[in-house]
Amino acid sequence: MKIRQLFDYDTWTYTYIVWDEATLEAAIIDTVLEKVDRDVQHITELGLTVKYLLETHIHADHITGAGPIRKKLGGQIVVHKNSNSECADILAQEGDEFKLGEQTIRVLHTPGHTNNDITYLIDGAAFTGDTLLVRDCGRTDFQLGSNEQMYHSLTEKLFKLPEDTLVFPAHDYKGFSQSTIGEEKQFNVRVGQQKAYQDFATIMDGLNLPNPKRIDIAVPGNMKCGNL
Amino acid sequence: MKIRQLFDYDTWTYTYIVWDEATLEAAIIDTVLEKVDRDVQHITELGLTVKYLLETHIHADHITGAGPIRKKLGGQIVVHKNSNSECADILAQEGDEFKLGEQTIRVLHTPGHTNNDITYLIDGAAFTGDTLLVRDCGRTDFQLGSNEQMYHSLTEKLFKLPEDTLVFPAHDYKGFSQSTIGEEKQFNVRVGQQKAYQDFATIMDGLNLPNPKRIDIAVPGNMKCGNL
Structure with missing residues (x-):
């Protein structure tokens, strides 16, 4: 399985192109509307066939490019069944599996950021969205x-995943691109080293973050898969 | 060989931590002065021993963090012999090899951006600096x-490297994180598809780029390995 990580500088979002080397069947994870042309060109240059457009959740900070990419390159849009999407092809839930050539994509429901977060497990890598x-x-x-x-x-x-599982998040704000489950169990500042729930909740309740600037347009835009 | 890619949002610079899994000996490629604390913490969390601090060239857009990291974690700073560095431990040239545990780092002199560009070849990956x-x-x-x-x-x-050689650049401005030699031979807009030299030179001569904002402090700062 091959992974290509792409970045959107405006919303600090990671998009992933994942493909099976034998068949060149690809899944595209968490696209960004403003980056559709870049991504379509890159997917085309790599000679890939888009089979799935995977959303880790309904994003509040950017609008997905999944709908426009589906129009240009095909593929089925996958979201969690809790997301009330108006446009997805597949409403996934815990335990679902999708084939990508010789690879299997497994769905873990990992809510907490929203009620519809999915972690996609592919060949020893976890695409953890905004959960981890x-x-x-x-x-x-x-x-x-x-x-x-x-x-x-x-x-x-x-x-509970194997410690050497690679972690690929939907965002990063410090310049990190990946991690492993083993590292996060040890060094995650919010929940590592078996931090107790109450200590975790105290951190989260004290964050006082501003709302994402684009939440009012991003959430409804994502319910339409970016087909505005 | 393991690779961890890190990003500096201010100067669009990629830093790489590369290590041999058997011995945990590491090389750090193209650090950024303002990111030294992040990098030192990350290297420490990964349990690595810094053996080399590799510079792909004397940068004009940011000041290296190699000197400060050497002070904290040890390791030898490597630059090309053309760079007139006042502080490097090793002045490298074409064909030099360095051992990183069971891995071998090979030096290719790839000038053109400066006269002192090195591409470091490690286990099927090329760290191409500002050349490719x-x-x-x-x-x-x-x-x-x-x-x-x-x-x-x-x-x-x-x-001339194998087409499946991974390409890891020192910068990217469109959100790409890596490529392969095969892709670049085909799709590089400046020199792909066997573009003739004169066509390449015409593109380069027409770029009319402004000078990097920090060139006046970056170049002398890098001659001192960031020990300001």
Whole structure:
């Protein structure tokens, strides 16, 4: 399995192109509307066939490019069934599997940032969306986020994966591009070293983050898969 | 061999931590002074021993963090012998090899952006500095840059590497993180598809780029390895 990581400087979003080398079937994870032309060109140059457009959740900070890419290159848009998407092809849930050539994409429901977060597991890599970030985790204070669910997703689901599982987040704000489950169990500042739930919740409740600038247009735009 | 890519949002610089899994001996490529604390913490968390601090060239857009990291974590600073560095431990040249545990780092002299560019080859990956960028190449209009040398470095040295060689650049301005030699031979907009030298030179001579904002402090700062 091959992974190509792409970055959007305006919203600090990571997009991933993942493909099976044998068949060149690809999945595109968390695209950004303003980067559709770049991504379509790159996918085309790599000679890939888009089979799935995977969303880790309904984003609040940027609008997905999944709809426009589907129009140009095909593929099925996958979101979690909790997301009330108007435009997805597949409403996924915990335990679902999708084939990508010889690879299998497995769906873990990892809510907490929203109620519809998916971690996609592919060949020893976890695409953790805004649930697990490098040394960090997503905020829990809007979009049906929940400290309890986030703690459970991190400690009871993601931290149960093999320690050498690669972690690829949907965002990073310090210049990190990847991590491993083993590192995060040890060094994640919010939940590493078996931090107790109450200590985790105290951190999360004290963040006092401003709302994302574009939340009012991003969430409805994402319900339409970026087909504005 | 393991690679961790780190990014500096202010200067669009990629830093790489490369290590041998068997011995945990590491090389750090192209650090950024303002990111020394982040990098030192990350290297420490990964449990690595710094053996080499590799500079792909004397940068004009940012000041290296190699000197401060050497003070904190040890390791030998490597630059090309043309760079007139006041502080490096090793002045490298074409064909030099350094051992990193079970891995070998090989030095290719790939001038054109400056007269002291090195591409470091490690286990099927090429860290190409500002010589080969994703779909692009570094500018040639200052620091003893040269269209002729850049064209030669790209077409006669880097494009002679195996096509599946991974390309990790020192910068990217469109959100790309890596490429391969095969892709660049085909899709590099400045020199791909066997573009003739004169066509390449016409593109380069027409760029009319402004000088990097920090060139006046970056170059002398880098001659001191960031020990200001």
